[in-house]
Amino acid sequence: MLQLHYSWNVVEPALNFKTEVSGIELRGWLPDNPVAVSPEILSAIRTKKVPKPLSVGMISFQHCPTRRDLYFSVKESREGDQTWGRIAGRLAERFLGNLVADRFNRKLSSRQKSYPAVRGVIERRLRKFINERKDDFALLDKYKTTAVGNRSFFGTILCNAAIHELASQELDFTLRAATERRSQPKETELTPAEHLGLSKKNTPDFIFPSLRAVGDMKTGRELEEYHLLTCAGYALAYESQEKKPIDFGIVYFFPTQRSAVSFAQVYLFVIDDQLRRRFLLLRNSAYTTLLEKNAPPLPEDKSRCPTCKFLSVCQDQGLKIT
Ligand code: SF4
Numbered sequence: 001m002l003q004l005h006y007s008w009n010v011v012e013p014a015l016n017f018k019t020e021v022s023g024i025e026l027r028g029w030l031p032d033n034p035v036a037v038s039p040e041i042l043s044a045i046r047t048k049k050v051p052k053p054l055s056v057g058m059i060s061f062q063h064c065p066t067r068r069d070l071y072f073s074v075k076e077s078r079e080g081d082q083t084w085g086r087i088a089g090r091l092a093e094r095f096l097g098n099l100v101a102d103r104f105n106r107k108l109s110s111r112q113k114s115y116p117a118v119r120g121v122i123e124r125r126l127r128k129f130i131n132e133r134k135d136d137f138a139l140l141d142k143y144k145t146t147a148v149g150n151r152s153f154f155g156t157i158l159c160n161a162a163i164h165e166l167a168s169q170e171l172d173f174t175l176r177a178a179t180e181r182r183s184q185p186k187e188t189e190l191t192p193a194e195h196l197g198l199s200k201k202n203t204p205d206f207i208f209p210s211l212r213a214v215g216d217m218k219t220g221r222e223l224e225e226y227h228l229l230t231c232a233g234y235a236l237a238y239e240s241q242e243k244k245p246i247d248f249g250i251v252y253f254f255p256t257q258r259s260a261v262s263f264a265q266v267y268l269f270v271i272d273d274q275l276r277r278r279f280l281l282l283r284n285s286a287y288t289t290l291l292e293k294n295a296p297p298l299p300e301d302k303s304r305c306p307t308c309k310f311l312s313v314c315q316d317q318g319l320k321i322t
Pocket residue numbers: 063064065066068069298299302304305306308309310311312314319
């Protein structure tokens with residue numbers, strides 16, 4: 001059973017989830033089924049019957065219910081159209097990611113003890129960031145699909161999320177609540193063992209080897225299953241490379257599509273066998289899709305089509321949405 005905990009600052013993972021962690025069996029270093037891909041899939045990767053091995057992100061992000069999007073990207077090498085979500089996600093991840101990294105690396109001063117000081121730091125950073133990326137911010141207005149998608153609202157939520165983030169980090173550093181142990185992510189590029197059938201480069205946003213945790217920064221409307229699955233994929237990749245266990249996933253989630261101003265949230269969960277199995281099944285079915293001669297059919301559920309980067313491709317192929 002998946003354990004999801006809001007905020008990693010209030011739990012001691014190794015103690016709180018001892019039972020769940022002791023039940024994990026599907027470790028990435030195991031070279032056999034179900035962790036390893038089948039010999040057919042391995043051979044298809046080696047002989048390039050599928051154009052390239054899939055990354056953790058490609059496997060876990062399932063926007064199209066029938067996975068036409070994966071087929072178009074990988075098998076037909078299509079780029080797809082620009083979408084609001086892609087632009088906003090890139091901007092949020094860059095701005096908040098830099099903030100978190102700078103704080104971890106002590107590039108940001110730890111002297112901002114008051115709210116006005118924190119606000120001042122963030123506003124200055126944001127102004128500079130917007131200035132350097134004027135074109136991307138202008139695209140938000142162009143591709144917005146809701147009234148709240150414009151650049152000014154997006155700037156406001158980015159600013160508030162960053163203030164919240166920096167303020168809570170200041171609190172952590174001030175309280176020294178075991179933060180030394182928690183606050184040094186190891187930036188790394190993972191090269192998983194071949195038996196996992198994953199691409200050679202996978203880059204989680206955070207790895208905390210001493211906490212046995214791996215994490216990613218995500219944006220969107222709400223926390224989704226694929227955010228957790230991404231961490232499961234990274235955990236398996238890390239385990240296959242290092243032969244050491246990863247037990248926990250951390251998703252730093254920033255809501256970009258809400259009408260109310262909201263803050264980033266941090267979720268902590270056990271990467272248990274249920275989640276690992278789900279990732280491995282998705283991996284297998286993704287490869288099966290790519291081995292087909294033709295793209296998968298249009299899905300019955302078309303609710304995700306309006307925000308899909310392949311909308312125009314599918315419309316050219318007969319997709320109709322009301
Ligand atoms: S537009 Fe719809 S049918 Fe086409 S790939 Fe995207 S989600 Fe799938």
